[in-house]
Amino acid sequence: MAEAFRPDKHEGRAYPRAMTDLRTGGGIAATAFLMGDPARAAMLAALLGGQALTAGELAAEAGITAQTASSHLVRLVEGGLVAVERQGRHRYVRLASPAVAEALEGLMALASPAVTTTATRRPRGPRDAAMRLARTCYDHMAGRLGVALADALERDGRLRLDSGAGLVTPAGEAVFPAFGIDLAGPATARRPLCRTCLDWSERRPHLAGRLGAALLARSLELGWVARAPKSRTLAITPAGERGFVDVFRCEPVWHAPDAAEARRAVERQH
Amino acid sequence: MAEAFRPDKHEGRAYPRAMTDLRTGGGIAATAFLMGDPARAAMLAALLGGQALTAGELAAEAGITAQTASSHLVRLVEGGLVAVERQGRHRYVRLASPAVAEALEGLMALASPAVTTTATRRPRGPRDAAMRLARTCYDHMAGRLGVALADALERDGRLRLDSGAGLVTPAGEAVFPAFGIDLAGPATARRPLCRTCLDWSERRPHLAGRLGAALLARSLELGWVARAPKSRTLAITPAGERGFVDVFRCEPVWHAPDAAEARRAVERQH
DNA sequence: GGAACGCTTCGGCCAAGAGCGAAGCATCCG
DNA sequence: CGGATGCTTCGCTCTTGGCCGAAGCGTTCC
Numbered sequence: 001m002a003e004a005f006r007p008d009k010h011e012g013r014a015y016p017r018a019m020t021d022l023r024t025g026g027g028i029a030a031t032a033f034l035m036g037d038p039a040r041a042a043m044l045a046a047l048l049g050g051q052a053l054t055a056g057e058l059a060a061e062a063g064i065t066a067q068t069a070s071s072h073l074v075r076l077v078e079g080g081l082v083a084v085e086r087q088g089r090h091r092y093v094r095l096a097s098p099a100v101a102e103a104l105e106g107l108m109a110l111a112s113p114a115v116t117t118t119a120t121r122r123p124r125g126p127r128d129a130a131m132r133l134a135r136t137c138y139d140h141m142a143g144r145l146g147v148a149l150a151d152a153l154e155r156d157g158r159l160r161l162d163s164g165a166g167l168v169t170p171a172g173e174a175v176f177p178a179f180g181i182d183l184a185g186p187a188t189a190r191r192p193l194c195r196t197c198l199d200w201s202e203r204r205p206h207l208a209g210r211l212g213a214a215l216l217a218r219s220l221e222l223g224w225v226a227r228a229p230k231s232r233t234l235a236i237t238p239a240g241e242r243g244f245v246d247v248f249r250c251e252p253v254w255h256a257p258d259a260a261e262a263r264r265a266v267e268r269q270h
Numbered sequence: 271m272a273e274a275f276r277p278d279k280h281e282g283r284a285y286p287r288a289m290t291d292l293r294t295g296g297g298i299a300a301t302a303f304l305m306g307d308p309a310r311a312a313m314l315a316a317l318l319g320g321q322a323l324t325a326g327e328l329a330a331e332a333g334i335t336a337q338t339a340s341s342h343l344v345r346l347v348e349g350g351l352v353a354v355e356r357q358g359r360h361r362y363v364r365l366a367s368p369a370v371a372e373a374l375e376g377l378m379a380l381a382s383p384a385v386t387t388t389a390t391r392r393p394r395g396p397r398d399a400a401m402r403l404a405r406t407c408y409d410h411m412a413g414r415l416g417v418a419l420a421d422a423l424e425r426d427g428r429l430r431l432d433s434g435a436g437l438v439t440p441a442g443e444a445v446f447p448a449f450g451i452d453l454a455g456p457a458t459a460r461r462p463l464c465r466t467c468l469d470w471s472e473r474r475p476h477l478a479g480r481l482g483a484a485l486l487a488r489s490l491e492l493g494w495v496a497r498a499p500k501s502r503t504l505a506i507t508p509a510g511e512r513g514f515v516d517v518f519r520c521e522p523v524w525h526a527p528d529a530a531e532a533r534r535a536v537e538r539q540h
Numbered sequence: 541g542g543a544a545c546g547c548t549t550c551g552g553c554c555a556a557g558a559g560c561g562a563a564g565c566a567t568c569c570g
Numbered sequence: 571c572g573g574a575t576g577c578t579t580c581g582c583t584c585t586t587g588g589c590c591g592a593a594g595c596g597t598t599c600c
């Protein structure tokens with residue numbers, strides 16, 4: 001590891017770091033270094049589920065002891081990757097911003113081909129069946145549900161998607177507010193309204209960005225989906241089964257052959 | 271650094287890595303680890319310029335000896351971040367794919383606020399003035415020129431941009447082919463046609479994606495811009511000054527007060 | 541108040557790996 | 571063909587930082 005991201009430790013450097021500001025990746029290295037440890041990466045990946053988790057849960061997720069996790073968390077906070085909120089004797093950790101989630105996605109996109117070409121095939125257990133049907137991906141919906149929604153919206157001309165990018169059409173500008181989503185949104189809006197995000201399990205794009213986040217938030221609010229405890233799996237409720245079809249003309253992916261298995265798995269986890 | 275990304279080295283792990291496939295960032299860690307070393311990050315940042323560089327040039331860029339650079343390159347190749355082509359006794363290195371560039375951009379976006387809030391102010395030398403005016407950003411144009419082009423295209427309704435995403439409008443579908451760009455492009459097209467990328471120096475979006483790449487390629491072809499040797503700086507030619515205004519109704523940013531300084535700097539580098 | 545719990549701090553151990561010098565291969569040039 | 575150049579391999583040193591056990595601190599519950 002050597003000097004890590006502390007520039008002027010070895011004076012053997014060919015030229016001072018300050019000279020290289022615009023050109024080098026001083027910032028890249030510091031951030032990537034934080035993500036480059038397996039334990040920290042596991043924590044961050046767990047936080048990609050979108051829920052705030054306690055330090056203890058993260059430790060378990062990463063397979064390390066509480067004290068080790070604690071030191072990692074200090075670094076992640078200092079590095080601005082996660083934010084922490086105290087609540088009683090718990091300490092809730094979440095990703096610091098959507099930009100962090102996007103950076104992580106960028107790295108995953110890079111990693112996933114390698115993962116699949118090697119022998120590391122993913123286990124197709126019942127739990128994963130449920131996750132493949134519907135789950136959160138940071139702050140939006142993924143899995144077959146997420147992909148089906150994106151498909152339906154594009155098919156009906158409410159969005160135009162071009163891998164990675166997406167725009168709401170005039171037709172869409174009517175539908176989303178009717179569903180209870182404010183497209184104008186907060187003026188903070190460094191964040192794209194509509195992005196797509198490649199789905200791990202489906203290998204097809206689903207909706208991300210502000211719109212994707214709003215869609216999940218509103219779906220939870222309406223009780224169309226419910227979070228499974230301690231997991232990023234989403235359960236689709238009967239109300240959701242009607243709603244997604246009625247409002248978005250979404251394909252009923254939950255009726256697919258192996259969806260029953262997924263449903264049982266979610267119930268088993270109650 | 272400890273076990274880095276070799277999972278089952280310590281048997282102290284709480285649960286086997288295979289269990290964590292969908293959930294953890296095994297892949298994240300491996301990739302981020304490679305980007306997390308300052309020397310490697312500097313090399314990758316240099317390659318973001320879009321040109322293939324030799325191993326020696328990269329060593330100089332990172333401020334390390336040739337042998338150290340060599341070992342880093344082996345890792346980067348193994349990790350699939352860069353690709354190498356032998357040519358005579360040189361070895362040319364380039365980023366392996368646009369996805370790598372995008373992942374790096376994601377990390378830079380995260381890092382840059384931190385960089386500016388700390389005392390690390392960037393030097394405002396003449397060389398950087400030239401870079402701020404126009405430069406390559408992997409395979410597209412950045413700097414004031416890149417931003418001005420994006421602005422002009424959006425202002426004239428040829429694109430609709432929403433930070434991060436972008437779509438070509440019907441009006442644009444006429445202009446780009448006339449300029450010599452095939453919007454349909456190669457059917458490979460996992461790559462988005464139109465993305466935006468946050469400009470380091472301008473803090474505003476410029477065009478990336480397939481369209482951004484095609485715009486740069488065609489501009490080079492027409493001799494509107496020229497690469498400065500051994501740098502990612504672009505020089506705007508007289509033909510370009512006319513062309514960007516005539517074809518895209520772009521603001522003549524090269525006439526701004528400090529542009530003369532930039533021009534001299536480019537000439538000095540001849 | 542005392543015990544349980546969640547998390548952090550301290551201290552020590554240890555392996556990974558970043559760095560360089562020197563030697564070894566190739567390739568190109570005169 | 572001999573020497574220069576570009577890069578890689580080998581052998582080595584040394585720092586970093588990840589890991590845990592034990593102890594400390596603050597909160598909550600009984």
